[in-house]
Amino acid sequence: MADAVETLTHPPEAHPKLRNWSSTYNVSPELLFHPTTNDEVALILKEAGRKGKKVRAVGLHNSPGPIWHSNQWLISLRHFTHSSFPSTSRTAILGAGLSLRDANPLLASHGLSLPTLGSLPDVTVGACFSGPDHGSSAFHSISAGAAKAVTIVLPTGEVRRVERGDELFRAAGAGAAAVGIVTEVEFECEEAFGLEFTMSRTRLEDYLDDDDSGRKLWELARSSEYVKLWYYPGPTPTSSSPNTVLWRASRCPMPPPQQNTLYTRLSSQFTHLIHATAFFITTYLFPFLQPWLNASGYWLLAGTMPKTQRLRSYEAQYMDCGYWQLVDEWSAPLPAPSSSAKSPPAPAAQILRQLITFFASPEGKRVGMHAPMELRFSRVKGEDFFLSPAASYGELLGREEKEEDLVMWFEPIIYRPLNLPTPSRFYTFLISFESLFRSRPASRPHWTKPTLTLLRIRANQDVRPGEAGAVEEG
Incomplete structure (x- = not known):
């Protein structure tokens, strides 16, 4: 050296x-x-x-x-954990190495909250800005949209502070650190708030329009400030059987922090153990049982869901992701429907219909897809990052952009009990899953998720069933 x-x-x-x-x-x-x-x-x-x-x-x-x-x-950037809070505005200057698990309580102690967050607390501030981290709100863009300025070190060694609107800022946001190393982010925050949320049983098919205009999905996404869905593909879909958890949240006064007691930690670990054991059986021994396990898990969750609950905004948006897993995620346009009776098809609605049809088919049941599949929404307006999967898409669809245009996020989760390789049938599904998005205009991958494109690049070969497990373990 x-x-x-x-x-x-x-x-x-x-x-x-x-x-x-x-x-x-x-x-x-x-x-x-x-x-x-x-x-x-x-x-x-x-x-x-x-x-x-x-x-x-x-x-x-x-x-x-x-x-x-x-x-x-x-x-x-683990040493970049500094923070400062200018007294003249609701802004927070945070080091890029600070984790959101630490940053959010720190913001709350200064009476501040970020408007929207992803599901993981163990993400750094730098990743929150540089990766397309996102929550689920039709009224907010991706997490990087809350940033107003960043400090970035360019490959030449030049240190620059760039603000919203600057082309370098637009390239760095959701840019996966491709243009430089972001060391500090200045966020435009809001007054600290809590979320009162409800979880209810519903049926995903009920949000499909006959013309695939996406009107019902769009209206659902805007029915509350924060909305997301967890879809459980079951064994015997009928016209009346619920298969989805609908999570909706609205703002409320800031409640006290959630208590992480020994009981809650042990309960979580025990739940993970039971979940992993059941998924080991259906993933590696008897795949045909997976739809039945999905249905059982859905009804177990539905039977224990609280009618309403109040948590701090960041606590309510966190999700317990459990244990080892393989995920993929893509976004698809969900344009604001036309005021006329006839609206053109929305790519998100078309893809959702195809996925539901696939999971109900014999082929889909043979895959034994794990549940839930998470479905979320983000606003497009104000989203001007060059590489963002939630960037505007009006020109790509050949239509005029509207203020209420959205994207819908699709995230299948494939668990890996005991850290074992993922069976090749799931890669067969992921190939089909990605082809649905590639065939629709303006659909984009989440850059930090292991899409098959990234797997091909890493393996320097085509991903084929039977070979994918080796790629994963590389």
Whole structure:
């Protein structure tokens, strides 16, 4: 190494073994750096350029996909956990290495909240901005939309503060750190608030229009400030059987923080154990039982759902993701319906109909798709990041953009009990799943999820059933 790099506060680690949370990807880079200042980040990037090394930023290793991988140099921002709160505005300046698990209570202590959040608390502020992290609200864009300025270190070593509207800002947001290393994010916050939410039983098919205009889905998404769906494909779909949990939330006064007691921790671990045991049986031994397990899980959840519950906004939006899993996620346009009686088909509605039809078919039942599939929504207006999966799509659809246009997110979850390889039939499904989106205009992948495109790039080969498990374990 050059003498300049040797002057860093913390010496780099050589060939550390890193693995993501869901245990689907691992990497051992040449060097893992832990800079403490922007100048140190700049020094590393300049030295990487001089030596021809590829550099990527890494946070808490929670990304389900390999986009943070580099066999050469990685930069961890774990020392960038500073924060400041200007007294003249509702803004918060947060270090990119600060986790949302720590940042949200800190914001609350200053009477502030972020307007929308994703499901995972163990995500860094930098990943929240640089990845297309998103919640589920027809009235808010992706999480990066709340940022008003960032500090970024460019590959040349230049340190710049860029604000909303700047082209570099638009490239960095949801840009997966492709244009530089973001070390600090200034968020435009709101007054701290809680969420009162309800979970109710419903039937996903009831939100399909005969003409696939998406009107019912669009109206559902706007029926409350925060709305999401959990779909449970069952064994015997009928015209009256519920198969979906509808989660809706609206704002309420800020409640006290949720208590994480020993009982709740043990209860969660016990639930994960029962879940993993059941899914091991249906995933590896008797796949034909999976739809029945989905139905049982749905009715068990439906029977224990609280009528209403109040939590702090960030606590209500968190989701217990359980244990090892493989996920994929795409967005599809859900345009505001026309005021006329006839509206053109919405890609999101067309895709949803095809998925429901597939899961009800003999082929779909043979796959034994795990449940739930999470369905969420985001607003398009104000979304001007170049690489965002929720960016405007009016031109791509050949229609005029409307203020109320939305995107709908589709996220199938495939559990991996005991950290075993994913059976090839699920990759067969994912190939079909992605083809639905690729065949529709303006549908886009979530960049940090392990889409088959990323798997092909990583494996340098086509992903075929029977080979995918080896790719996953690489």
